[in-house]
Amino acid sequence: MSEAALRPSAHATALLTSLDPLLREWLPRQRWFAGKGRPISGLEAVTATELLPRSSPTGLLHLLLRVRQPAVPGQGPAPDGALPERPADCYQLLLGVRRSLPPNLASALIGHVTEGPLAGHTVYEGLHDPHLAELLLERLRIPGRHGVLRFERDMAVEIPSGLAPRLLGTEQSNTSLVYGDTFILKLFRRVVPGVNPDIELPLQLARESCARVPAPAAWFLADLAHGTGPAGGAGPADDDACGLGVLQPFLAGSEDGWELALRMRAKGESFTGEARALGRATAEVHASLAAALPTVTLGRAQVERTADAMAERLTAAAQAVPALRPYAPGLLTAFEALADLGGEGQSWTAQRVHGDLHLGQCLRSPDGAWSLIDFEGEPARPLAERRLPQPPVRDVAGMLRSFDYAASHGTWEPEWADACRAAYCAGYAEVAGRDPRTDPVLLRAHETDKAVYEVLYEARHRPDWLPVPLAAVRRLAQDGSAEEAR
Known part of the structure; x- marks a missing residue:
């Protein structure tokens, strides 16, 4: 497996250790975070993939992050004295990594890392960075693998390069980027192993020539068949592939x-x-x-x-x-x-x-x-x-x-x-x-x-x-x- 994909390992653990205090504070403030009102009891990196290495002027780190939280605030302890936990959620994060953050990205700041592999770097919400958003589109334009990430597309659909990205701010449970008023990329924030219906059903409808649903132009997944996935198990490839995002035509003016x-x-x-x-x-x-x-x-x-x-x-x-x-x-x-x-x-x-x-x-x-x-x-x-x-x-x-x-x-x-x-x-x-x-x-x-x-x-x-x-x-x-x- 490519070194670009970091399974839960000593290196991945060290990477998350350096990010842990920042993410514990940042995650509950995100609209798509489902565990509001409950403290975070633990973070674990499921996968960590460097789409751009941190040695670049601007790095892009893709994380699947398991988040553990108590089941219900105020609920009594378990027999061993520990607070009962709800099933862990797995979230998709795309983190920008720079030595310093330019003023136009100040609102995307997550924090400054002081120890571990990212010490001395500034980490921020990468989707706010047009350069990184453009990189993501390029990955979708060119099918293939990058570590555990698998990028696929409909080759009959033309996806031009250089489409200017803009981040939509209206969704609650996911995040969407519009590229040049031509395509919209929906990124799933909370992910689970298995076929995501928001990729599966539009693809099936496209094969039926159903004009009522925008047909997917490209999509990407994380293959987890050879390691520990968000549910903590391994099984058939389809069950262990997490749907991460889908690119569809943007219905401008709708x-x-x-x-x-x-x-x-x-x-x-x-x-x-x-x-x-x-x-x-x-x-x-x-x-x-x-x-x-x-x-x-x-x-x-x-x-x-x-x-x-x-x-x-x-x-x-x-x-x-x-x-x-x-x-x-x-x-x-x-x-x-x-x-x-x-x-x-x-x-x-x-x-x-x-x-x-x-x-x-x-x-x-x-x-x-x-x-x-x-x-x-x-x-x-x-x-x-x-x-x-x-x-x-x-x-x-x-x-x-x-x-x-x-x-x-x-x-x-x-x-x-x-x-x-x-x-x-x-x-x-x-x-x-x-x-x-x-x-x-x-x-x-x-x-x-x-x-x-x-x-x-x-x-x-x-x-x-x-x-x-x-x-x-x-x-x-x-x-x-x-x-x-x-």
Whole structure:
């Protein structure tokens, strides 16, 4: 193996030791860091690859870093007196290394290293440096390996050199660079071994000539089959290759659905035409995914397991969020009704889906065409779960919930949400041949499950938004009461 790739070794350990105090302070301040509010109990270098050696005027160090933290703040100690730990997260870092930092990169500073292999150097967030961002694009333009890193591309797509990079500052869980308003590179920050759906599904859709999703032009991974990966094990190559980033066409001039919906609503303009078009686009993507990848039938056992998992998530959320508890019995009827239908012999077709569909994951081009992006799924869920076939109505439920959120921005307008929900389902039916509302038990179960997830998320991260999913919970619980009355 090339010396450019440093497995956990004496040298890598010394390298991380010199960076450890700086990273412990810097990591919790990053928007994509998932462990906010918990101290860092340990750092371990999974891989360290010098894309540019530190002997250069400007070095670029690629790190996969395992971060250990206690499970829950204030939780009691384990029997041996140690604080219980949550499963370690693995993060992707690209660190610039210089002797001194120019003024234009002052905001990217991580710190000055005083000991170890990097002593005397300044370390900073490398993606803020145009020179290093350009280097990353060059690596993607030329397929091949650099240590454990593997760069791949679609050779039919032209990727010009010299495209000026700019860093986007709007994302939460990942980081994106735009190159010359021609391509956008999405870098995954928290990574796990296995096929990343945000690389896998757009590639499959491109093979189906689905114009609704930007086709990947290039992507890169870390091969961990011959060493310790983020999960601490070894296995088949696909299971041990971490997806790290994907380069796709940048849809210049496009507006994301969330911003467009809020702007049109603020102007008093109807969004129903856009919602109907978005429903058609969603159905087209679902049809292409069903053609590209295997579908499965969910029979009695699978439906009952799905309903049980939804009920377990409700129980856990109600324990964590007291405001949810009064509605739990009514919400539970949604999952019981689903299990009952499964027990009566009702089955459904499941397939690969987007997994986290909402208005912010949709882009409308200046000519009015809608595209779907960000197929990573809900990052908090395990990768294996995100890659499972699901009923397409799961994506539909996510979008219906998104209309509720948009209708709650400012003055609550339930009629606006209702009109958009109806238009979206009607547009979906125009392509799919079946309106999701004709399967009310399945739709209610998935919308309830999504609303419960939102309650827990908002309570933990955005308490001011908690009334939005609670309003949906109230409605969905009442739907259960009405069903019981009948």
